[in-house]
Amino acid sequence: MTALMRVADRLLHLQPNVLRSRTEAEKIGTRPRVAAPPPRRLRRRWRIDEDVVDGRPVLTLAPRGTTRDVTLVYLHGGAYVNELVAPQWRIIDELARGTGATVVVPRYGLAPEHHVDDAFALMSELMAGVRRERPADRVFLAGDSAGAGLALALAVEGSSSRATAARSDLRPDGLFLFSPWVDVTMTNPAARRMEAGDAMLGVDGLRLWGREWAGTRDVDDPRVSPALGELSGLPPTWVYQGGRDLFLPDVEIFAGNARAAGSPVTLRVFEDGFHVFVGFTLAAESRSVFREVRETIRRSTMTGPEAGRGHEQ
Incomplete structure (x- = not known):
């Protein structure tokens, strides 16, 4: 762990979890929740438009210079109960x-x-619109924590052998997942064992909001x-994935099962990384992740759909 990451981890442990x-x-859902607006530096760097899709606000950031045929859809985390926060804008x-991506x-x-199911309705309309308006684009899904879990859920449904033609719009050309919440049942005992070392997450609170997010579905439903x-x-x-993140055991199981099923999944574990450590963008570990992602996106526009295909690690 670099010194900056070590300091950030200690500061996180000083905050209430x-x-x-x-x-x-339970109190989170009873308090006002306001999304962080795009910071001024983003407004200077990108052209930002706001639209409404399926009744929900959608922001689109386009480069002020040359664009490439790439769209990146980003889903923020927050245990499905918290709004988008400032560190997530830094990730975006x-x-x-x-990259030249929109x-x-x-x-x-x-x-x-x-x-x-509300999120799936929104994303079905949004992804269909992206495919219709930018048919030449490679479309990537990305997200952190719960948002990364939702991105994976969309890809699972869109990639299923039972997917309808309409559902196939949900399948992106690639996925970038930062500390994804892939199993909201939180029944893996290894997660509880890792809880003391995780400054941000807790099994009991996650179980609560995972159950709420499921609505009428069971928590083990693939959505x-x-x-x-x-x-x-x-x-x-x-x-x-961070090695001090209690999502790690479930993420490792997911990666192993996906590879066994023939899917190209690359898992990089940063041993001392905390939950969504990439949000601390000053750290060397985070910078290395973003370099890799940007290079993968750039390569995809230069050499076609097979560029940057994932591989086992």
Whole structure:
């Protein structure tokens, strides 16, 4: 762990972890939740337009210079109950910088008022619109934490052998997942064992909001817990995971099962990384991740759909 990452980890441990307690976690959904606006530096760097899709706000960031035939759809995390926060804008900025990609950021509805099927309705309309308006584009899905879990769930449904023609729009050309929440059942005992070392997550609070997010579905439904779905046929997928993140055990199981099913999944584990460590963009570890992602996106526009295909590590 670099010195910067070590300092950030210590500071995180000084903050209250409301997801450790179900009682404290319940309070999140009763408080006003306001999304962080794009910071000024992003507004200077990108042209930002706001639209409404399926009743939800969607921001589109386009480079002011040359664009490439790439669209990146980014889904923010927050245990399906928290709004987009400032570090997630930093992630979005880093992903877009130097790629020429158009970045689409939907603000999907949050629990307890909204559920996974609402998000799927939004994303079905949004992804179909992207394919219709930019048919030449390579379309990538990316996200952190819960948002990464939702991105994977969309890809699982869009890649399923039972997917309808309409559902196939959900299948991206590639996935970039940062500390994804792939199994909301939180039944893996290894997660509980890792809880003390995770400054941000807690099993009991996550179980609560995973159940709320599921709505009328079971928590083991693939829309809710995509690691439990059909994992064959996934597009090239890159997963970046911290070793001090209690999601790690489930992510490792997912990656192994997806590879066994023939899907090209690359998992990179940063041993001392905390949950969504890439949000701390000053760290050398984070910079290395963004360099790799940007290079993969650039390469995809130069050498066609097989460029940057994932591989086992």
